[in-house]
Amino acid sequence: MKEERKKMSKQEQLQNLLGKLRAALPELREIIVASADGLPIAQLGESEIATRLAAMAATAHGLGKRIATTTHLGDLMEIVVRGNQAYFIAYAIGDKGILGLTTPAGSNLGLVRLEAQEYAKRLAELL
Amino acid sequence: MEPLKVIVTGPVGAGKSTLIRTLSETEVVDTDAAATEAIGKATTTVALDHGTLHLDGHLLHLFGTPGQERFDFMWEILSQGALGILLLVRADRPDKLPAARNILDFVRSRAPVPYVVGVTHLDRPKVWRPEEVALFFGTPLEQVVGFDPRDPAEAARPLARLLELIGT
Ligand SMILES: Nc1nc2c(ncn2[C@@H]2O[C@H](COP(=O)(O)OP(=O)(O)OP(=O)(O)O)[C@@H](O)[C@H]2O)c(=O)[nH]1
Ligand SMILES: [Mg+2]
Numbered sequence: 001m002k003e004e005r006k007k008m009s010k011q012e013q014l015q016n017l018l019g020k021l022r023a024a025l026p027e028l029r030e031i032i033v034a035s036a037d038g039l040p041i042a043q044l045g046e047s048e049i050a051t052r053l054a055a056m057a058a059t060a061h062g063l064g065k066r067i068a069t070t071t072h073l074g075d076l077m078e079i080v081v082r083g084n085q086a087y088f089i090a091y092a093i094g095d096k097g098i099l100g101l102t103t104p105a106g107s108n109l110g111l112v113r114l115e116a117q118e119y120a121k122r123l124a125e126l127l
Numbered sequence: 128m129e130p131l132k133v134i135v136t137g138p139v140g141a142g143k144s145t146l147i148r149t150l151s152e153t154e155v156v157d158t159d160a161a162a163t164e165a166i167g168k169a170t171t172t173v174a175l176d177h178g179t180l181h182l183d184g185h186l187l188h189l190f191g192t193p194g195q196e197r198f199d200f201m202w203e204i205l206s207q208g209a210l211g212i213l214l215l216v217r218a219d220r221p222d223k224l225p226a227a228r229n230i231l232d233f234v235r236s237r238a239p240v241p242y243v244v245g246v247t248h249l250d251r252p253k254v255w256r257p258e259e260v261a262l263f264f265g266t267p268l269e270q271v272v273g274f275d276p277r278d279p280a281e282a283a284r285p286l287a288r289l290l291e292l293i294g295t
Contacts, residue, residue, distance in 0.1 A: 036160035037171050038197055055173075055197040062158035062173040070156070095161075 014042040030102040057100040094124035130186045137215035138223045139194035142247040146276035151178025211289045212242035218254035241292035245285035246273040
């Protein structure tokens with residue numbers, strides 16, 4: 001079992017982690033991992049929007065960090081874009097990248113937050 | 128004093144962020160992130176640069192764009208309300224001129240306002256002279272300014288030219 005784990009490529013391990021996150025929060029639609037400079041690293045969901053979402057997640061996160069420093073908010077914890085039908089939420093994966101999610105308006109945001117932060121930590125170890 | 132919005136755009140590494148850092152009189156908003164591709168430098172802009180500058184009796188608000196095409200939505204957002212466009216290109220990278228033209232066309236289709244082409248990296252070997260860059264863009268030579276965005280003594284030159292063209 002351990003041997004098998006080792007043989008999994010980084011991409012497979014990433015995909016595997018995203019699959020577990022989706023299993024923990026089945027209502028999630030898009031799940032993407034992007035580098036801080038906006039390149040897609042891994043994704044679950046519609047592939048056409050994933051590439052664009054990766055760039056936008058990096059933009060939102062880069063700008064969010066500057067808003068946080070300019071207005072003395074402390075360290076940036078999350079970015080939330082709230083539409084009337086769904087949310088886009090992004091978390092830093094250490095300084096290695098960004099985890100971006102979309103989830104419907106009725107979602108339990110507290111739970112999404114907890115799980116997403118936990119998975120961001122695991123992703124940071126992997127990247 | 129009416130602030131005048133200028134968009135500073137152009138391909139990766141042309142010197143957009145450098146220019147705004149050199150010129151701004153207010154604390155610069157910069158949003159560079161570590162580059163994961165080989166782009167010839169450590170960081171790249173992912174959202175925008177912002178700085179302000181008093182020049183020839185005007186207050187300029189400089190909005191720098193990302194250069195990478197995947198951030199083209201920022202070209203669109205930052206074009207809104209721009210009264211002038213400064214397009215930066217590297218004299219030593221003529222291979223990037225088509226990308227620069229693409230950005231210029233994109234921005235001008237959203238903001239049909241005067242523009243200046245700023246030619247950077249003229250100190251490097253094997254460069255295209257401003258006259259050649261002007262020919263490439265089909266732009267009158269007086270709208271093309273060679274300069275070094277790292278040098279505080281020169282960095283405002285293309286903007287001074289842009290102000291003349293805007294004619295305010
Ligand atoms: N030799 C030389 N170097 C220059 C000149 N102008 C700018 N540079 C350097 O070229 C690099 C330009 O980097 P940036 O200012 O980050 O470029 P940018 O246009 O903001 O790039 P992106 O945000 O990635 O699209 C910096 O390392 C500058 O120091 C020049 O005229 N000559
Ligand atoms: Mg830049």
